[in-house]
Amino acid sequence: MTLPEPATAALADLRAGRLDAAQYRHNFCDVYPPLSLAQARVEADRCYYCFEAPCQTACPTGIDIPSFIQRIADNNIRGSAHAILSANPLGGMCARVCPTEVLCEEACVRNSNEDKPVEIGQLQRYATDAYFAAPGKPLFTRAAATGRTVAVVGAGPAGLACAHGLARLGHAVVVFDANAKPGGLNEYGLATYKTVDNFAQREVEWLLSIGGIDIRNKSALGRDVTLEQLTKDYDAVFLGLGLAGVNSIGIPEPKANGIHHAVEFIAQLRQAHDYAQIPVGRRVVVIGGGMTAVDAAVQSRKLGAEEVTIVYRRGEEAMSASAHERDWARTNGVLVRLWAAPKEILTHNGRVTGVRFAHTQQAGDRLQETEETFTLQADMVLKAIGQSLVDAPLGSMLELQGGRIVTDAKGATVHPKVWAGGDCRVGGRDLTVEAVEHGKVAALAIHAAIGA
C-alpha cells in the first residue's frame, strides 16, 4: 500500500535561525552541569571504598575508583586526577561520555542498598575539571628517550591514549590525522551538550603537554601517507583509524536538499560558532538506532525542529543506543518508531519532502519487510545507520574480519610492526573508554616489542 504524496510537500521547511540567541544558549549548554564543591564532597562521602571494588572491575580502563573518590573527599584533587589519568589519559572526556549506567555505576554496590549508585562519572568529571583548571607541575613525566619512534594513525581516543602511553615510556611519537583538529570522535562525533567549552581540545592540549608527541593534522592514510611507508620509516605503527566510512541506507538516494549523514550533521554542530547558522528541518526523520541517531535527533530538536522521529528497523531492545540514551531522546521530545525500514526518499523540486517506510517483522532469524507502508513527512532526513572502516589504505597487509582489523588482545595485527585499536578493531563495543584501553595496552605491547 502506498500513500499519496503529502499535500504539504510544497511547503518543505528547511532553514536556520529558528530560535533566538537565548534559546540556543540554553539548548546547547552543559547537559549535566558539573558538581559544585559541596555536591562533590557529599557524593564522594557516599562511596563505600569497597574491597576489590566492582566499579573498578567494570571500568574498561580499570580506574581505581575508590581511591580517586576518597581523594576528592580528602581534598587531594591532584592525587584524584592522578588516579584517574594514570589509568585513562582521556578520563576527562570519558567522565562525560561513558555510558556509566552500564559500566561503573551499574556495578556500584549502592544499587543493592538503595537503588542509587554513587555518581562516579560526575565525580570523575569533578576531579579532572578541577585538576585541568590548575594543573601545576606535570602529573606524568617521560622516561629517558629510547631513540625509538612510533607512528600513530588517527588522533582519536585510541591513538591519543597510545601516543601518551608511548611518550611516557620515552618513545618519540608522530601522530597522523586526516582532520584539521586532533581528537577524532571526541572533537567531531559527540553531541555538543555533552562536551562544552572546547573541552576536547583542552584535553588534547593537556595530553600533548607530556612532550614527545608530534601531531600532523590533515594527513590522511592512503592520501598523504601509506601504511607500507610508515612501517618502513618507523619502529612501529599503531592504527586508531576509527570508522571513517558511513553505511548506505540500501535504497536509492535522490539528489536533493535536506538529506545528510547524521555524523556530518553532528560534526557541523560541533564545529559551529553560531548555532543560528545551522539549517534544520521543521520535520526531521532520523534513520538508525544508535547513539549517533540519538545525538542527531536530539540536536535537531534543540535547533528548533518541531517534529523529530527516529525510525529503526527492529525492536527497541536491538537498538545500540542505551536505555539511558533512548530515554534522553524521548525526554527531548523525539518520537521513536520501531519495526520500520526505509523504502523511498520522497522529493519535490530538489528538496526532500518525506520518507516512505515499510513495516518490518521478525521471521525466524531474518528481518522481513511487510507489504504495509507508511510515509513520514520530512524537511530533513538524517542517515545514522552505522559507520564502517575505510579499508582501502590497508591494502592486503592486515587481516580483516567483518570489516574490522583482526588483532590479539594487546592489539597486535598479523603484521609484526603494526598494532591497532579502537573502533577499527574487531570485537569491541565502540566505546570511547574501550578505545582508550586499546591504545593504552597497545602502547605497552609496542614498548615490549621494540625494546628500549
Added chain:
Amino acid sequence: MADLCTEFLGIKSPNPFWLASAPPTDKEYNVVRAFEAGWGGVVWKTVGEDPHIVNVYGPRYGALMGNDRRVIGFNNIELISDRPLRTNLDEIRRVKRAWPDRAMIISIMVPCEEESWKRILPMVEDTGCDGIELNFGCPHGMSERGMGSSVGQVPEYIEMVARWCKTYSKLPVIVKLTPNITDIRYPARAAKAGGADAVSLINTINSVMGVNLETMTMSPSVGKQGSHGGYCGTAVRPIALNMVAEIARDPQTAGLPISGIGGVHTWHDAAEFIALGAGTVQVCTAAMVYGFRIVQDMCDGLSNFMDEQGYTKVSQMVGKAVPSITGWSNLNMNHIEKAVIRQDSCIQCGRCHVVCEDTSHQAITAMKDGKRHFEIKEDECVGCNLCVSVCPVPDTITMRTLAAGEIDQRTGKAVPGHYANWTTHPNNPMRVAV
C-alpha cells in the same frame, strides 16, 4: 502520652531538657526564646565578679565537620558572662518570674576565696532562681586565672567550695565537673563530701580543632595565634556517657543526682544519659547548630519512646542501664558470639572481609565457588564485632550467641554453661579460687 515532667533536687521542669550554661543562655532575650521554644530549664551562663571579663572579638568557635558539613564536634574559647553582674541578676529575676514553671539554675564562677563566694551567693539567691551550678569545668581562659577547670582538677578545692556554698546558701548546689582529669570519680566524691546536692558533667574537653596548613596556624585563631578551646558536641558523647556511668556505679557516689551533659543532639542521646543515671540532661551544641526548636523533636522522640516502652515518668528510666556496666574482670569469659552475614541483604562491598583480613582475624571469605561472596569462617571468628561496626547496611551483619554445649568451631570445645570471669581464669597469675 508519657509525662516528661522532671523533678531534680526538688526543682521541677516540664521536661528533662535544660540548656547548659553557655552562649545560648547568655541573656534574657535568648532564654525567653528558649522557653518559648519549649526548653524545660536553663543553666544561666556563668556569672562572675565585677569588673566583668571581656571576650575576644574574633573567632570563638570552631567545628569538626563531616564532608556534608554536618557538625560532629564543636569547640569554643568564650569565657564566662561578659556583662555586669547586676545586669544578669536583674534579667534572671524577670525571666524566672515570667516563667515560673521552668528550671532556672545560675552558674557561678568566682575566685577560690571564701569571701568571694560569701559575697555573691546571697545576690544570686535573691533572684528567685531554683539552684546554683558551680562552674569548675571551663578549660580555657578562666583556668589560667585559677578558676574553672583548675578548681575542678583539685578534689580538695571542689570539696571546700561546695561546702562554702552549702554554708552560705540554701539553694541546691550542683557541681559541674571537668573531664580534663584522669579519674572522674575523685572530683565527684569530693563534691559529695563537700555537701553538693548533685554533679553535672561533662564540661568541655581541652582541644585544638585543627591547623590551617597553608599558614601553619592553629584553627580557628585570633589573628596569628589561637588558644585551646573546650570540645563538645556529638563526638564527646561516649566520653561523657562513660564518666556519668563511672559516678553512677561508684559505691561512694551511687545515688548522687547527676545532670548529664555532653553531645546530646537527640532524644536517643538524652535517654542514654538518663539510663546511665542522669536525672536531667543539659544541651548546648545542638541548640547552637540548629536553634532552639530542636527541643521539640527531642521531647517528641523521648515521649514516643517512653510510650512504646511503657514508661510513664522519666524517673522510671533513670539509672536503669547502670547495672549493665562493670569492670572488665567481671566479664563472662564463657560467653561466645560469632558474626553472621545475611546473604539476602549483603551488598557485596567487601569491607567486612578486608578489615577482618587486614586488621583482625582472617575470619571472612571473599570468594566462594569463584564468585564474590562474604561469609563468616566460624573456625576463625573471635566474635570481635569489627565487621558489624563497618558494615554499611543495617542488620546485615549480626552477632549470634553460642548456646551452652554448642561446639565453638575455633577452639573445638563446647561452650561452658556457667559464668566464669578473669579473676578465676587459669591464665591469671593473680587468680582466686572459684
